[in-house]
Amino acid sequence: MTLTELRYVVTLARERHFGRAAERCHVSQPTLSVAVKKLEDELGIPLFERSKSSIRVTETGQRIVEQAQRVLDQVGVIRDMAQDGKSQLSSPLKVGAIYTIGPYLFPHLLPELRRAAPEMPLYIEENYTASLRQKLRQSELDAIIIALPFEEAEVLTLPLYDEPFVVLLPADHPLAKKEQITGKELAHEQLLLLGPGHCFRDQVLESCPPLVDAVTRRADVGSPSLVTEGSSLETIRHMVASGLGITVLPLSAATVMHYHKDVLVTRPFAPPVPFRTVALAWRVTFPRPKAIDILSLAASQCRVIEKAKADTPVAAETD
Numbered sequence: 001m002t003l004t005e006l007r008y009v010v011t012l013a014r015e016r017h018f019g020r021a022a023e024r025c026h027v028s029q030p031t032l033s034v035a036v037k038k039l040e041d042e043l044g045i046p047l048f049e050r051s052k053s054s055i056r057v058t059e060t061g062q063r064i065v066e067q068a069q070r071v072l073d074q075v076g077v078i079r080d081m082a083q084d085g086k087s088q089l090s091s092p093l094k095v096g097a098i099y100t101i102g103p104y105l106f107p108h109l110l111p112e113l114r115r116a117a118p119e120m121p122l123y124i125e126e127n128y129t130a131s132l133r134q135k136l137r138q139s140e141l142d143a144i145i146i147a148l149p150f151e152e153a154e155v156l157t158l159p160l161y162d163e164p165f166v167v168l169l170p171a172d173h174p175l176a177k178k179e180q181i182t183g184k185e186l187a188h189e190q191l192l193l194l195g196p197g198h199c200f201r202d203q204v205l206e207s208c209p210p211l212v213d214a215v216t217r218r219a220d221v222g223s224p225s226l227v228t229e230g231s232s233l234e235t236i237r238h239m240v241a242s243g244l245g246i247t248v249l250p251l252s253a254a255t256v257m258h259y260h261k262d263v264l265v266t267r268p269f270a271p272p273v274p275f276r277t278v279a280l281a282w283r284v285t286f287p288r289p290k291a292i293d294i295l296s297l298a299a300s301q302c303r304v305i306e307k308a309k310a311d312t313p314v315a316a317e318t319d
Contacts, residue, residue, distance in 0.1 A: 005039045006068040013065040088290040089117040097145040100200040102126040104252035112298035143282040164275040166254045169246040180270035183208035190245035192236045195229040207274030
Protein backbone atom coordinates (compact mmCIF):
# COMPACT_ATOMS: atom_id res chain seq x y z
CA MET A 1 0.00 0.00 0.00
CA THR A 2 1.40 3.39 -1.01
CA LEU A 3 0.31 7.00 -0.66
CA THR A 4 0.03 7.14 -4.44
CA GLU A 5 -2.47 4.27 -4.42
CA LEU A 6 -4.48 5.95 -1.66
CA ARG A 7 -4.54 9.17 -3.67
CA TYR A 8 -5.79 7.29 -6.74
CA VAL A 9 -8.57 5.63 -4.71
CA VAL A 10 -9.72 8.89 -3.14
CA THR A 11 -9.73 10.66 -6.50
CA LEU A 12 -11.63 7.82 -8.21
CA ALA A 13 -14.23 7.80 -5.44
CA ARG A 14 -14.71 11.54 -5.97
CA GLU A 15 -14.84 11.49 -9.78
CA ARG A 16 -16.65 8.13 -10.25
CA HIS A 17 -14.90 7.87 -13.62
CA PHE A 18 -11.53 6.30 -14.43
CA GLY A 19 -10.72 8.74 -17.22
CA ARG A 20 -11.41 11.89 -15.19
CA ALA A 21 -9.67 10.44 -12.13
CA ALA A 22 -6.56 9.62 -14.20
CA GLU A 23 -6.56 13.13 -15.62
CA ARG A 24 -6.79 14.66 -12.15
CA CYS A 25 -3.87 12.51 -11.00
CA HIS A 26 -1.82 13.32 -14.13
CA VAL A 27 -1.40 9.66 -15.11
CA SER A 28 -2.77 7.44 -17.85
CA GLN A 29 -6.04 5.60 -17.29
CA PRO A 30 -4.40 2.13 -17.44
CA THR A 31 -1.86 3.21 -14.80
CA LEU A 32 -4.60 4.32 -12.42
CA SER A 33 -6.72 1.20 -13.09
CA VAL A 34 -3.79 -1.14 -12.42
CA ALA A 35 -2.90 0.68 -9.17
CA VAL A 36 -6.48 0.55 -7.86
CA LYS A 37 -6.78 -3.16 -8.71
CA LYS A 38 -3.44 -3.82 -7.01
CA LEU A 39 -4.68 -2.18 -3.80
CA GLU A 40 -7.93 -4.13 -3.90
CA ASP A 41 -5.99 -7.36 -4.34
CA GLU A 42 -3.75 -6.46 -1.38
CA LEU A 43 -6.75 -5.71 0.85
CA GLY A 44 -8.65 -8.74 -0.41
CA ILE A 45 -11.90 -6.83 -1.05
CA PRO A 46 -13.35 -4.76 -3.90
CA LEU A 47 -13.47 -1.03 -3.22
CA PHE A 48 -15.59 -0.22 -6.27
CA GLU A 49 -18.46 -1.81 -8.16
CA ARG A 50 -17.72 -1.42 -11.86
CA SER A 51 -20.09 -1.46 -14.80
CA LYS A 52 -19.85 -0.20 -18.37
CA SER A 53 -21.78 2.94 -17.51
CA SER A 54 -20.86 3.73 -13.90
CA ILE A 55 -18.58 3.18 -10.92
CA ARG A 56 -19.90 2.96 -7.39
CA VAL A 57 -17.97 2.81 -4.11
CA THR A 58 -18.76 -0.25 -2.00
CA GLU A 59 -19.85 0.15 1.62
CA THR A 60 -16.50 -1.06 2.97
CA GLY A 61 -14.75 0.87 0.22
CA GLN A 62 -16.38 4.08 1.45
CA ARG A 63 -14.94 3.64 4.93
CA ILE A 64 -11.52 2.91 3.46
CA VAL A 65 -11.74 5.97 1.19
CA GLU A 66 -12.60 8.15 4.19
CA GLN A 67 -9.65 6.78 6.15
CA ALA A 68 -7.40 7.21 3.12
CA GLN A 69 -8.44 10.85 2.95
CA ARG A 70 -7.50 11.34 6.58
CA VAL A 71 -4.09 9.78 5.92
CA LEU A 72 -3.51 12.10 2.97
CA ASP A 73 -4.56 15.07 5.09
CA GLN A 74 -1.99 14.15 7.73
CA VAL A 75 0.65 13.84 5.05
CA GLY A 76 -0.22 17.38 4.04
CA VAL A 77 0.24 18.51 7.64
CA ILE A 78 3.68 16.90 7.72
CA ARG A 79 4.64 18.66 4.50
CA ASP A 80 3.46 21.97 5.94
CA MET A 81 5.52 21.42 9.08
CA ALA A 82 8.56 20.63 6.96
CA GLN A 83 7.99 23.77 4.92
CA ASP A 84 7.87 25.85 8.09
CA GLY A 85 11.07 24.22 9.25
CA LYS A 86 12.87 25.26 6.07
CA SER A 87 13.08 28.82 7.37
CA GLN A 88 15.17 27.44 10.30
CA LEU A 89 14.71 30.74 12.12
CA SER A 90 11.14 30.44 13.33
CA SER A 91 11.55 28.22 16.40
CA PRO A 92 13.52 28.65 19.67
CA LEU A 93 17.25 28.00 19.73
CA LYS A 94 18.72 26.43 22.87
CA VAL A 95 22.10 27.98 23.60
CA GLY A 96 24.46 27.39 26.50
CA ALA A 97 27.53 29.36 27.59
CA ILE A 98 30.18 28.97 30.25
CA TYR A 99 29.85 31.14 33.34
CA THR A 100 32.69 33.49 32.39
CA ILE A 101 31.19 34.25 28.95
CA GLY A 102 27.39 34.18 29.27
CA PRO A 103 26.74 37.12 31.63
CA TYR A 104 28.90 39.44 29.55
CA LEU A 105 27.98 38.26 26.04
CA PHE A 106 24.24 37.66 26.28
CA PRO A 107 23.22 41.29 27.01
CA HIS A 108 24.75 42.21 23.64
CA LEU A 109 23.94 38.98 21.79
CA LEU A 110 20.19 38.98 22.41
CA PRO A 111 19.50 42.41 20.81
CA GLU A 112 21.63 41.44 17.80
CA LEU A 113 19.73 38.17 17.36
CA ARG A 114 16.43 39.98 17.83
CA ARG A 115 17.26 42.21 14.90
CA ALA A 116 18.63 39.43 12.69
CA ALA A 117 16.05 36.72 13.49
CA PRO A 118 13.02 38.25 15.27
CA GLU A 119 11.04 34.99 15.15
CA MET A 120 13.81 32.91 16.78
CA PRO A 121 13.79 33.33 20.59
CA LEU A 122 16.69 32.01 22.64
CA TYR A 123 16.59 29.51 25.50
CA ILE A 124 19.69 30.29 27.56
CA GLU A 125 21.71 28.27 30.05
CA GLU A 126 24.98 29.03 31.83
CA ASN A 127 27.05 26.16 33.14
CA TYR A 128 30.47 24.55 33.35
CA THR A 129 32.10 23.32 30.15
CA ALA A 130 31.69 19.67 31.17
CA SER A 131 27.94 20.07 31.76
CA LEU A 132 27.44 22.00 28.52
CA ARG A 133 29.36 19.31 26.64
CA GLN A 134 27.05 16.61 27.98
CA LYS A 135 23.88 18.55 27.26
CA LEU A 136 25.02 19.29 23.73
CA ARG A 137 25.77 15.61 23.15
CA GLN A 138 22.32 14.62 24.48
CA SER A 139 20.55 17.26 22.32
CA GLU A 140 19.37 19.20 25.38
CA LEU A 141 21.19 22.20 23.90
CA ASP A 142 21.52 23.12 20.22
CA ALA A 143 24.76 25.06 20.51
CA ILE A 144 27.20 26.11 23.20
CA ILE A 145 29.64 28.99 23.55
CA ILE A 146 32.87 27.90 25.16
CA ALA A 147 36.60 28.65 25.20
CA LEU A 148 39.01 26.62 23.09
CA PRO A 149 40.44 24.04 23.17
CA PHE A 150 37.26 22.00 22.94
CA GLU A 151 37.01 18.61 21.28
CA GLU A 152 34.00 16.32 21.11
CA ALA A 153 33.10 13.57 18.65
CA GLU A 154 30.54 14.58 16.01
CA VAL A 155 30.71 18.22 17.13
CA LEU A 156 31.84 21.17 15.02
CA THR A 157 33.52 24.26 16.47
CA LEU A 158 33.85 27.76 15.03
CA PRO A 159 36.19 30.32 16.63
CA LEU A 160 34.27 33.57 17.18
CA TYR A 161 36.91 35.94 18.56
CA ASP A 162 40.04 36.21 20.66
CA GLU A 163 39.56 37.91 24.01
CA PRO A 164 42.54 39.36 25.87
CA PHE A 165 42.92 39.21 29.65
CA VAL A 166 43.36 42.29 31.83
CA VAL A 167 44.32 42.85 35.47
CA LEU A 168 41.75 44.18 37.95
CA LEU A 169 43.17 45.78 41.09
CA PRO A 170 42.35 48.32 43.80
CA ALA A 171 42.88 51.89 42.66
CA ASP A 172 45.42 52.49 45.45
CA HIS A 173 47.47 49.37 44.66
CA PRO A 174 51.13 50.07 43.74
CA LEU A 175 50.72 48.27 40.39
CA ALA A 176 47.90 50.68 39.48
CA LYS A 177 50.58 53.27 38.75
CA LYS A 178 51.92 51.18 35.89
CA GLU A 179 50.54 51.37 32.34
CA GLN A 180 51.12 47.64 31.76
CA ILE A 181 51.61 44.67 34.08
CA THR A 182 53.72 41.57 33.53
CA GLY A 183 53.14 38.01 34.67
CA LYS A 184 56.25 38.19 36.86
CA GLU A 185 54.81 41.15 38.73
CA LEU A 186 51.58 39.24 39.36
CA ALA A 187 53.57 36.31 40.76
CA HIS A 188 54.39 38.35 43.88
CA GLU A 189 50.78 39.35 44.59
CA GLN A 190 47.83 37.73 46.32
CA LEU A 191 45.83 36.53 43.33
CA LEU A 192 42.10 35.84 43.38
CA LEU A 193 40.94 33.17 40.92
CA LEU A 194 37.91 31.02 40.26
CA GLY A 195 37.76 27.62 41.90
CA PRO A 196 38.36 24.23 40.24
CA GLY A 197 35.92 23.39 37.44
CA HIS A 198 36.12 26.81 35.83
CA CYS A 199 38.19 26.64 32.67
CA PHE A 200 39.07 30.33 32.98
CA ARG A 201 41.13 29.56 36.08
CA ASP A 202 43.22 27.06 34.12
CA GLN A 203 43.56 29.48 31.20
CA VAL A 204 44.91 32.23 33.45
CA LEU A 205 47.50 29.96 35.03
CA GLU A 206 48.49 28.41 31.70
CA SER A 207 48.88 31.81 30.01
CA CYS A 208 50.99 33.21 32.87
CA PRO A 209 53.76 30.66 33.61
CA PRO A 210 55.26 32.83 36.41
CA LEU A 211 52.01 32.36 38.35
CA VAL A 212 52.25 28.59 38.12
CA ASP A 213 55.87 28.70 39.24
CA ALA A 214 55.00 30.94 42.19
CA VAL A 215 52.11 28.73 43.31
CA THR A 216 54.30 25.62 43.09
CA ARG A 217 57.18 27.27 44.90
CA ARG A 218 54.98 28.45 47.78
CA ALA A 219 53.38 25.03 48.10
CA ASP A 220 56.83 23.37 48.29
CA VAL A 221 57.99 25.57 51.17
CA GLY A 222 54.67 25.48 53.02
CA SER A 223 53.97 29.18 52.56
CA PRO A 224 50.41 30.55 52.43
CA SER A 225 48.79 29.99 49.07
CA LEU A 226 49.16 32.68 46.45
CA VAL A 227 45.67 31.98 45.18
CA THR A 228 42.37 32.74 46.89
CA GLU A 229 39.37 31.13 45.20
CA GLY A 230 36.03 32.74 44.38
CA SER A 231 32.78 31.24 43.10
CA SER A 232 32.22 33.76 40.28
CA LEU A 233 33.95 36.64 38.56
CA GLU A 234 31.55 39.05 40.24
CA THR A 235 32.34 37.66 43.70
CA ILE A 236 36.03 38.04 42.95
CA ARG A 237 35.45 41.61 41.77
CA HIS A 238 33.91 42.44 45.14
CA MET A 239 36.82 40.82 47.01
CA VAL A 240 39.29 42.88 44.99
CA ALA A 241 37.31 46.00 45.89
CA SER A 242 37.63 45.03 49.55
CA GLY A 243 41.44 44.98 49.25
CA LEU A 244 41.90 41.21 49.53
CA GLY A 245 44.04 40.94 46.40
CA ILE A 246 44.05 41.40 42.64
CA THR A 247 42.67 39.28 39.81
CA VAL A 248 42.72 38.62 36.08
CA LEU A 249 39.53 39.08 34.05
CA PRO A 250 38.53 38.54 30.44
CA LEU A 251 38.11 41.88 28.72
CA SER A 252 34.32 41.52 28.41
CA ALA A 253 34.00 41.19 32.19
CA ALA A 254 36.39 44.08 32.81
CA THR A 255 34.26 46.50 30.76
CA VAL A 256 31.37 45.95 33.19
CA MET A 257 32.40 48.14 36.11
CA HIS A 258 30.10 48.54 39.10
CA TYR A 259 32.60 50.46 41.21
CA HIS A 260 33.85 54.00 40.95
CA LYS A 261 37.27 54.48 39.36
CA ASP A 262 38.58 55.54 42.76
CA VAL A 263 37.90 52.00 44.01
CA LEU A 264 38.84 49.66 41.14
CA VAL A 265 40.94 50.05 37.99
CA THR A 266 42.00 47.75 35.17
CA ARG A 267 45.41 47.54 33.53
CA PRO A 268 46.44 45.65 30.38
CA PHE A 269 49.13 43.01 30.30
CA ALA A 270 52.49 43.75 28.79
CA PRO A 271 53.13 41.75 25.58
CA PRO A 272 52.72 38.90 25.03
CA VAL A 273 49.16 39.52 26.17
CA PRO A 274 47.37 36.39 27.44
CA PHE A 275 44.03 35.69 25.79
CA ARG A 276 41.39 33.05 25.19
CA THR A 277 39.59 32.06 22.00
CA VAL A 278 35.81 32.07 22.37
CA ALA A 279 34.11 29.57 20.07
CA LEU A 280 30.72 28.19 19.09
CA ALA A 281 30.13 24.43 19.13
CA TRP A 282 27.23 22.43 17.70
CA ARG A 283 26.43 18.87 16.62
CA VAL A 284 27.27 17.81 13.08
CA THR A 285 23.71 16.52 12.73
CA PHE A 286 21.97 19.71 13.89
CA PRO A 287 19.38 20.38 11.12
CA ARG A 288 19.32 24.21 11.31
CA PRO A 289 22.60 25.48 9.85
CA LYS A 290 21.08 28.91 9.13
CA ALA A 291 20.36 29.35 12.84
CA ILE A 292 24.01 28.56 13.60
CA ASP A 293 25.12 31.08 10.96
CA ILE A 294 22.93 33.81 12.46
CA LEU A 295 24.13 33.00 15.98
CA SER A 296 27.80 33.08 15.03
CA LEU A 297 27.40 36.32 13.08
CA ALA A 298 25.58 37.99 15.97
CA ALA A 299 28.23 36.86 18.47
CA SER A 300 31.00 38.18 16.23
CA GLN A 301 29.16 41.48 15.93
CA CYS A 302 28.96 41.65 19.72
CA ARG A 303 32.73 41.32 19.83
CA VAL A 304 32.99 44.45 17.67
CA ILE A 305 30.75 46.27 20.14
CA GLU A 306 32.81 45.08 23.12
CA LYS A 307 36.07 46.12 21.46
CA ALA A 308 34.68 49.57 20.77
CA LYS A 309 33.71 49.89 24.44
CA ALA A 310 37.15 48.79 25.56
CA ASP A 311 38.88 51.27 23.24
CA THR A 312 36.71 54.18 24.41
CA PRO A 313 37.16 55.51 27.96
CA VAL A 314 33.89 55.16 29.88
CA ALA A 315 33.16 56.72 33.26
CA ALA A 316 32.69 54.06 35.91
CA GLU A 317 29.36 53.76 37.65
CA THR A 318 28.97 54.36 41.37
CA ASP A 319 27.12 51.99 43.64
